[in-house]
Every structure is written in structure tokens, then in C-alpha cells.
Amino acid sequence: MTTLSAVRYALWALLAGVVIGVTAAALGLFPGAQKGTVSGTATLGAPFTLTAMTGEPYSWEPATGAPHAIFFGFTFCPDVCPTTLYEMTTWLDRLGSDGESIKALFISVDPERDTPEKLANYLSAFDDRIIGLTGSREDIDKVAGDFRIYHKRVELDDGDYTMDHTASVLLFKPDGSFFGTIAYGEDAETAVDKLRRLARS
Amino acid sequence: MAIIQRSAFVALACAFALSFIALPALANDTLTLKEAWTRATPPGATNGGGFLMITNTGDEADRLTGGSVSGVGKVEIHTMVMDGDVMKMRELPDGLEVPAGETVTLKPGGDHVMFMQLEKPFEEGQMLDVTLTFEKAGDMSTMFMVQPVGATEPKHMHGSN
Numbered sequence A: 001m002t003t004l005s006a007v008r009y010a011l012w013a014l015l016a017g018v019v020i021g022v023t024a025a026a027l028g029l030f031p032g033a034q035k036g037t038v039s040g041t042a043t044l045g046a047p048f049t050l051t052a053m054t055g056e057p058y059s060w061e062p063a064t065g066a067p068h069a070i071f072f073g074f075t076f077c078p079d080v081c082p083t084t085l086y087e088m089t090t091w092l093d094r095l096g097s098d099g100e101s102i103k104a105l106f107i108s109v110d111p112e113r114d115t116p117e118k119l120a121n122y123l124s125a126f127d128d129r130i131i132g133l134t135g136s137r138e139d140i141d142k143v144a145g146d147f148r149i150y151h152k153r154v155e156l157d158d159g160d161y162t163m164d165h166t167a168s169v170l171l172f173k174p175d176g177s178f179f180g181t182i183a184y185g186e187d188a189e190t191a192v193d194k195l196r197r198l199a200r201s
Numbered sequence B: 001m002a003i004i005q006r007s008a009f010v011a012l013a014c015a016f017a018l019s020f021i022a023l024p025a026l027a028n029d030t031l032t033l034k035e036a037w038t039r040a041t042p043p044g045a046t047n048g049g050g051f052l053m054i055t056n057t058g059d060e061a062d063r064l065t066g067g068s069v070s071g072v073g074k075v076e077i078h079t080m081v082m083d084g085d086v087m088k089m090r091e092l093p094d095g096l097e098v099p100a101g102e103t104v105t106l107k108p109g110g111d112h113v114m115f116m117q118l119e120k121p122f123e124e125g126q127m128l129d130v131t132l133t134f135e136k137a138g139d140m141s142t143m144f145m146v147q148p149v150g151a152t153e154p155k156h157m158h159g160s161n
Ligand SMILES: [Cu+2]
Pocket: A078, B049, B078, B079, B089, B090, B112, B114
């Protein structure tokens, strides 16, 4: 065997090793990557216990058996939150008996100001199916994080403040899987259609 | 004597010119406020947004900087923007510009007059006598009609239609 052929054998062996390694890595990684994607979608939202506007504890877990519309806001909000609450009221109204099974949860991102009494008073202007929830700052932050809801306190002058927050309504099927969202300002027909399909899911 | 007469004339001319500059601002005849409305507030709500159209027929831009109304702790000029699906509301510290020759519309989901620290809720059908403050035009008052909770536009503004 010459030195040259020895080098050639070594190079072939190296190439074969690389090919085997890459293939193994690809086979090994692929199922893992796929699993990650699937569980990412399935884990939007996690079981929680907050305080309902009645003052009683209120627990939610994914497989509740009822379709849910969950949205976040605060009663100090002058525009988006009352608009969404009002729209939710009209959508549920339009669905009539079709929408009876839907549970709507309005979770405060401003628990410092939104006491259960304040929520109960405020929500009395909207559909009774809408349940207001509040809790400790830690619990609210945890729940908002689990539902991937952005929220941030922004100071105004004289000690007043507002909350930036995700304005979308999140929809969940009775088995707890994520169904979709209704965006702020979405057309009423589309919103009612989504809720109707959600109720039948 | 001639010098005194001339300086008196110059002073008079200056005063005349100044009064001419000041007059349109005092008369408020360059700004027109139309279709001012707000929404009934849910029980316990401490604030609400006010909306209207402001037309500036003058040659100079003006700015809406604030206002006042009885039963409301303070009035600020705010804007609301959607950043993706996140709602953000901010005070406009320098107010809202009303460019010369243009109409600016304050409406839900955008620029608004922010009524804060309400002593009691706004009730549907109520009329609010609001004073709005402009940088040049000064104070102007207009009636804001209280529409239902969740109204998106100023309905029934003209009675007959
Ligand atoms: Cu505002």
C-alpha cells in the first residue's frame, strides 16, 4: 500500500463517517423538533385559580367541557376594553341559543385597581355570561404569561397609569385545545361565525 | 414736533397691526367643532373618551391642548394605537395638531379627548358642555352628546335624520 492510497482510504472513511453522522443527527433531531411544535400549540393557557367578581375562587383548566372565549383588559381602559365587552355582548346576543354553552372570561391585567366589586359593578353593563376575574399581581402575571398575553403598566402624569395589553380574544374548544382568536376591530360577521363554529366544536 | 407726530403714528400703526393679528384668535372664527360625542360609561368607570371633528379654515395650524368639563377631574388629549395586537394609549403631551385648511377627526381607536376622574358615569342621552382649549384659538365650548356604551360613531346627531 502506497502512502497515496492510504490517504485516499482515510478520506473515504472520513466522508462515510460524516454522512452517517449527519443522517443520524437528522433522524434523531426531526422527531424532537416536530414534538416541540405540537406541544407549543397545545400548551397555550394552563390551569389557574383566580378570584371571580363574586369574590369566590374561580378555577379553569383546559378540558372544561365548555367552549371558552378568554380576553384580558382593565376597567380603567377608556376604549378597547368597553368596546370588546360591548361587542362580545352583541355577538353572544346574535348567537342566541347557539352560543349558550360559551363561557366568556374577562381577566383583569390591572388587579391593583380592579377589585372583585369593581369588576362586578363594571360588568353589570354587559352580558351576564361574561365572568370577570382578578387576583394577585403574581397570579395575573403567571396566567397572562401562560396565555401569551402582553401587558405592561405605563405611567401617565399625576400618578395615573394605563396598561398596554394584547387586545385579542382567545378561543378554546371544550377539550381545551386552542381554536383561534378574534382580533380587536374584527368584523362582526366574522366574529359571530367564529363563535358559532366554536360553540359547535 | 414732526418727529413726535411720526412716532405717534408709528405706535398707532403698530397697535392697529397687533390688534389685527390678535383678532382672529379671539374671535375663534378659524376653527369649527362638529359632531362632538362620547359614550355612556359602565358603572364605576372613572374615565371615557370623547370624539369630534375639528375644521381649521385659517392659514395657520392650531393645536388642541386640553379642556375642562364640570364633573370631570381632568381632561387630556390622548392617542391610542394598535402595535400588532397590543393596545397602547398615550397622552399627547404637546396636544393634537389641526393643520391649516384641514379637518381632524378624533374617533374610537385613535386620537381622543380623555375625560378622567369622572365624579359619576356618563349616561346615554346626556349632553356635556365641554370647554376645549386650543393653543391659538383659546377656549371654545361645544356640547358632547353621550351615545350608548360601545357606540362606534356619532349616531342621531342631527335629530331629523
Ligand atoms: Cu385616553
